[in-house]
Amino acid sequence: xxxxxxSEDRSTLKARLRRAERMQRLRALGLVLPLFxxxxxVFVTPIAILLTRAVDNPEIADNLPLTTxxxxxWDGKDLPGEAVYAAFAEDxxxxxxxxxxxxxxKRLNYELPGxxxxxxxxxxTAEKMxxxxxxxxxxxxxxxWGKLETWQVIERASHxxxxxxxxxxxxxxxxxxxxIEQVAPDQRLFVDVFVRTLGISVGVTLATLILGFPLAYxxxxxxxxxxxxxxxxxxxxFWTSLLVRTTAWVxxxxxxxxxxxxxLWLGVTNEPLPLIFSRFGTIVAMTHIQLPFTLLxxxxxxxxxxxxxxxxxxSLGAGPFSAFWQIYFPQTMPGIAAGCLLTFILCLGYYIxxxxxxxxxxQMISYFVALYTNRELNWGQASALGAILLAATxxxxxxxxxxxxxxxxxxx
Amino acid sequence: xxxxxxxxxxxxxVATAGVLASxxxxxxxxTVVSWGGAYxxxxxxxxFGPYTAKTGTAVKEEEYNGEVAKIRAMVESGxxxxxxxxxxxxxxxxxxxxxxxxxIDYSKVIDKAKxxxxxxxxxxxxxxxxxxxxAYDTAKLKDGPASxxxxxxxxxxxxxxxxxxxxxxxxxxxxxxxGVDPNKVYDExxxxxxxxxxxxxxxxxxxxxxWWEAGAQPPQLLADGEVVMSSAWNGRIANAIKxxxxxxxVWDGEAPDLDMWAIPKGTPNLDKSYEYLAFxxxxxxxxxxxxxxxxxxTNLDAVALVDPELAKTLPTHPDNLxxxxxxxxxxxxxxxxxLRARFNTWLAQ
Numbered sequence: 001x002x003x004x005x006x007s008e009d010r011s012t013l014k015a016r017l018r019r020a021e022r023m024q025r026l027r028a029l030g031l032v033l034p035l036f037x038x039x040x041x042v043f044v045t046p047i048a049i050l051l052t053r054a055v056d057n058p059e060i061a062d063n064l065p066l067t068t069x070x071x072x073x074w075d076g077k078d079l080p081g082e083a084v085y086a087a088f089a090e091d092x093x094x095x096x097x098x099x100x101x102x103x104x105x106k107r108l109n110y111e112l113p114g115x116x117x118x119x120x121x122x123x124x125t126a127e128k129m130x131x132x133x134x135x136x137x138x139x140x141x142x143x144x145w146g147k148l149e150t151w152q153v154i155e156r157a158s159h160x161x162x163x164x165x166x167x168x169x170x171x172x173x174x175x176x177x178x179x180i181e182q183v184a185p186d187q188r189l190f191v192d193v194f195v196r197t198l199g200i201s202v203g204v205t206l207a208t209l210i211l212g213f214p215l216a217y218x219x220x221x222x223x224x225x226x227x228x229x230x231x232x233x234x235x236x237x238f239w240t241s242l243l244v245r246t247t248a249w250v251x252x253x254x255x256x257x258x259x260x261x262x263x264l265w266l267g268v269t270n271e272p273l274p275l276i277f278s279r280f281g282t283i284v285a286m287t288h289i290q291l292p293f294t295l296l297x298x299x300x301x302x303x304x305x306x307x308x309x310x311x312x313x314x315s316l317g318a319g320p321f322s323a324f325w326q327i328y329f330p331q332t333m334p335g336i337a338a339g340c341l342l343t344f345i346l347c348l349g350y351y352i353x354x355x356x357x358x359x360x361x362x363q364m365i366s367y368f369v370a371l372y373t374n375r376e377l378n379w380g381q382a383s384a385l386g387a388i389l390l391a392a393t394x395x396x397x398x399x400x401x402x403x404x405x406x407x408x409x410x411x412x
Numbered sequence: 413x414x415x416x417x418x419x420x421x422x423x424x425x426v427a428t429a430g431v432l433a434s435x436x437x438x439x440x441x442x443t444v445v446s447w448g449g450a451y452x453x454x455x456x457x458x459x460f461g462p463y464t465a466k467t468g469t470a471v472k473e474e475e476y477n478g479e480v481a482k483i484r485a486m487v488e489s490g491x492x493x494x495x496x497x498x499x500x501x502x503x504x505x506x507x508x509x510x511x512x513x514x515x516i517d518y519s520k521v522i523d524k525a526k527x528x529x530x531x532x533x534x535x536x537x538x539x540x541x542x543x544x545x546x547a548y549d550t551a552k553l554k555d556g557p558a559s560x561x562x563x564x565x566x567x568x569x570x571x572x573x574x575x576x577x578x579x580x581x582x583x584x585x586x587x588x589x590x591g592v593d594p595n596k597v598y599d600e601x602x603x604x605x606x607x608x609x610x611x612x613x614x615x616x617x618x619x620x621x622x623w624w625e626a627g628a629q630p631p632q633l634l635a636d637g638e639v640v641m642s643s644a645w646n647g648r649i650a651n652a653i654k655x656x657x658x659x660x661x662v663w664d665g666e667a668p669d670l671d672m673w674a675i676p677k678g679t680p681n682l683d684k685s686y687e688y689l690a691f692x693x694x695x696x697x698x699x700x701x702x703x704x705x706x707x708x709x710t711n712l713d714a715v716a717l718v719d720p721e722l723a724k725t726l727p728t729h730p731d732n733l734x735x736x737x738x739x740x741x742x743x744x745x746x747x748x749x750x751l752r753a754r755f756n757t758w759l760a761q
Contacts, residue, residue, distance in 0.1 A: 098511070099508075099509070099510070099511030100511065101509065102506065102508075102509025102510035102511065103510050103511070105509070106510065106749065109749050109750065113749075113750040113753075114747075114750060116746060116747075116749055116750075117745075117746035117747070120509060120746075186754065186757065186758070187753075187754075187757055188757075188761075189756075189757045189760055189761065192760070192761070193760060254636055254638055255572075255636075255637060255638050256636060256637040256638070276638075277622055360577075360623060360759040360760055361759075361760060361761070363760060368756075368760075371756060373481055374479040374481045374482070375478075375479060375480070375481070375752075376749075376752065376753070377480055377481050377484055379481075
């Protein structure tokens with residue numbers, strides 16, 4: 001009897017405990033939920049929408065619906081027949097009314113430069129066409145409409161999704177025979193820019209590590225009175241707006257700026273050095289801005305390292321260098337790993353600093369994303385560049401995880 | 413570490429607030445968007461202010477650098493918060509073709525016959541004539557450049573040059589410096605060989621160019637000694653001279669162009685926008701702009717109202733037009749896309 005009571009008690013106790021735990025979990029979830037929703041709404045969804053833009057291809061299918069259908073039966077080996085041209089004329093009439101010819105021309109212009117104005121001209125002509133034969137009319141209008149390539153491009157662009165932008169972001173395109181080829185040399189750009197973006201990011205990360213590590217060490221070992229003051233000196237610029245700091249570098253590095261004046265006065269150089277609008281200026285300014293991001297994780301890890309280890313090593317006969325290198329340095333690795341990753345990934349997306357301090361050959365991939373978004377209105381291309389950058393970052397992160405191990409990283 | 417996350421969080425919050433604030437707009441007034449700097453200040457004094465005084469409609473001002481994307485984003489998403497925008501001719505033509513600009517009903521604005529030929533387009537009406545010229549600082553260069561050839565002559569004038577980060581004007585100047593007659597530049601540029609020729613000429617000074625994007629930059633670059641000469645919009649240089657700078661404008665090869673007013677498709681304030689366009693296009697208002705910034709009027713009646721002394725500083729004065737590049741927005745409307753693409757690739761290579 002007493003045994004059963006005990007087990008009943010235990011089961012109700014268990015149930016009560018579960019209930020209490022569930023309440024606690026719900027409460028915790030309730031606290032996290034706003035952040036989760038916030039990230040979902042303002043971060044994940046827009047990125048997902050943008051990424052779909054990289055393959056989204058509605059222009060032709062939406063505005064040349066009859067042509068799209070008519071081209072389905074076309075073998076793609078010879079010029080299409082009268083039916084396709086008739087459908088094309090009908091579509092253009094409608095497009096002219098809805099002012100979509102400009103959009104059509106713009107889309108085809110990406111793949112066939114020079115098509116835009118001919119599309120507009122065709123739109124204006126099609127408005128007046130009443131009876132066939134349409135094929136002859138178009139062939140007479142412009143040789144463009146009598147080229148096999150034109151129709152191959154229209155056929156390819158009439159699908160709802162396209163790999164055009166992604167291929168272009170890697171300086172590749174579909175060849176007329178159906179394979180993938182490199183674009184013409186005077187159009188090759190993005191592979192170089194991706195390599196440049198990685199190169200600048202690696203350079204800046206290394207520079208912040210070389211400058212930041214000794215400083216972090218000094219900060220971590222000085223008595224608090226001095227280290228606090230030095231910490232303020234590190235954090236003060238960190239709290240200043242990125243734009244202000246970048247503009248300050250413009251002032252410092254400009255041709256008639258203080259650095260050049262000093263170098264001239266010292267006689268180091270006879271004429272001002274091109275410090276600004278150069279790769280050098282870009283890396284210097286970015287290093288300055290990123291330094292705290294590398295330094296702070298290293299510093300906070302160093303703070304937790306007990307001086308006893310090095311003392312023990314020294315008392316066991318290790319020299320100062322090997323005590324540092326074999327005992328102290330390995331313990332700072334989690335901080336170095338975290339700081340470097342943080343800086344590297346932030347560098348990949350830099351836009352303002354290279355735009356203001358760099359020259360045209362120092363622009364990183366974000367510059368081209370902005371260019372295609374704001375100026376060229378080619379959001380497909382901008383999204384494709386973003387998608388490739390995102391993919392490259394994730395791959396690098398995975399490699400880094402394999403080499404260093406994310407679980408070993410410490411931010412403090 | 414906490415401090416850092418607080419900082420980052422704070423920055424994110426401020427950025428979000430900024431985005432939200434820019435979405436909201438004045439419901440009772442109209443929003444007019446222009447190019448900022450000395451130009452917009454002149455417009456503020458001669459157009460926006462008097463317009464509000466006359467009609468009681470408030471004008472909310474915004475600035476941009478000609479990014480059509482913002483207009484398209486608004487039109488496509490149906491949240492048009494800009495009512496009247498100042499655009500260049502290429503953008504006006506392109507925006508019209510792509511259906512993001514309202515087709516102008518001229519009966520509500522002005523008699524087309526009173527407008528400078530070529531300034532009354534389907535989707536935009538000229539507001540003033542500006543020109544891209546080049547200028548230098550006489551305090552730094554005593555015996556300064558006098559022609560486009562000098563702009564490309566690194567032996568005679570060593571040092572950096574400021575040029576706009578845009579193929580428009582630069583390709584034309586490259587051809588002129590290479591010996592092409594200004595009246596024939598567009599015939600030459602229409603051929604692939606002509607485009608190659610222009611880029612080849614630009615290659616010769618590529619290393620010595622500082623590229624500018626905002627109109628306020630060239631006077632600054634000149635004043636800082638960052639460049640020995642720079643292309644610029646004539647009004648920006650004229651106003652810097654007025655402020656005491658020792659700059660000089662070289663009119664050789666000037667590239668006149670129109671600033672235009674356009675209405676994005678779908679604005680909720682269409683009637684007020686038309687009212688604004690009519691006001692801004694009237695002869696009195698047009699002739700008032702030039703004393704504030706030397707851009708010429710597009711209303712033919714306004715030409716007579718401009719002081720003859722002042723008229724000499726306008727891009728439209730016959731003396732200044734002697735070696736000008738003919739206005740050809742259609743060329744850029746048709747070919748701008750691929751030329752810009754090639755230019756941007758060329759820049760980054």
